[in-house]
Amino acid sequence: MENTVAQRIEALSKVQQIDSELDAIRKLRGDLPEEVQDLEDEIVGFETRIENLKRDLAEVEANIDQYRGKIQDFKKRIVYLEEQQMNVRNNREFDAITKEMEMLDLDIQVAQKKIRDNEAEEKIKRERVLSTKDKLEERKKDLSTKKSELDEIMAESEVDEQKLLKQREKATKHLDERLLRSYNKIRENSSNGLAVVSVKRGACGGCFNTVPPQRQADIREKKKLIVCEHCGRVLTDVEIIEEPEPAPKRRSTRGRKAATKK
Structure with missing residues (x-):
């Protein structure tokens, strides 16, 4: 049975995660x-x-x-x-x-x-x-x-x-030969070995160029494979940055002090 796009994206992310761990091990050998x-x-x-x-x-x-x-x-x-x-x-x-x-x-x-x-x-x-x-x-x-x-x-x-x-x-095994070949080629041409990355703060996690909002929406839907227009890396996810809650406003004491003087 043919895997869905979402499953292929998940498999690509898994392979990238494993390859990154292998890279870290091999890096120890210098x-x-x-x-x-x-x-x-x-x-x-x-x-x-x-x-x-x-x-x-x-x-x-x-x-x-x-x-x-x-x-x-x-x-x-x-x-x-x-x-x-x-x-x-x-x-x-x-x-x-x-x-x-x-x-x-x-x-x-x-x-x-x-x-x-x-x-x-x-x-x-x-x-x-x-x-x-x-x-x-x-x-x-x-x-x-x-x-x-x-x-x-x-x-x-x-x-x-x-x-x-x-x-x-x-x-x-969840990837077709053509997709795996493309993935390996991107990795070979990448200095950091990353062929699959997420969008972070609105930018590609590989080359750090801005990813347009519409493409970010397509990435979230996972209905088709989206690649970075600049570096060709596969974009698999969009990290959501939670906005910090605003600090409570401090009440001004200026008016109260003026009333006390009167």
């Missing part, structure tokens, strides 16, 4: 959930950076080993050429071997420079690994502290929160 998430993301970033640095280190070490191997090969070749040089038959062969030995000596110098460059890079990357590991440990300690604080707060409010969530689920 920025802890976001801080925990940020720390977890930062830790993953540091771990990824360390893995990348280790992979780069392995490549640098492989390069160093490769150049050292080349140097050994060059030196073996030079020893072989020195032996061959002793058995040359003419100056042309001697000069050719000498030239090749000089080229090999240059190759050795180039390889040695490459080793020095790679060793310098290796040193920098190892320092970065250690520095990143230190930062990682600091973040892990911060995360442990923040998680403990959050878990403590969550434990204190978990029962109440679960109870309210069940109440909310029950209350939203």
Whole structure:
């Protein structure tokens, strides 16, 4: 059976009341959930950076080993050429071997420079690994502290929160999907989380803009959903401000005093 407008308004007010209580509970957590998430993301970033640095280190070490191997090969070749040089038959062969030995000596110098460059890079990357590991440990300690604080707060409010969530689920069953979607959208765009408010002192309880008397009358009748023309919040009720009773007038004694003098 379709709910009447008054029932839908009542259900909206109930959902808003529950959501406000949930907001109050979650407000106690402050920025802890976001801080925990940020720390977890930062830790993953540091771990990824360390893995990348280790992979780069392995490549640098492989390069160093490769150049050292080349140097050994060059030196073996030079020893072989020195032996061959002793058995040359003419100056042309001697000069050719000498030239090749000089080229090999240059190759050795180039390889040695490459080793020095790679060793310098290796040193920098190892320092970065250690520095990143230190930062990682600091973040892990911060995360442990923040998680403990959050878990403590969550434990204190978990029962109440679960109870309210069940109440909310029950209350939203009286709302159609379109209305609930609109309600949630208004809440998301509201800084205070209020999508359903009352008219207080002739003004919207959300944006405090004046609500015309005729619209206030329509709100009281609850025959249709009325939204604020300025902020779009649903207006569900009009608070009646009771006028204070006038103070009794004090009787003037001026006339009585004048009669006494006569």
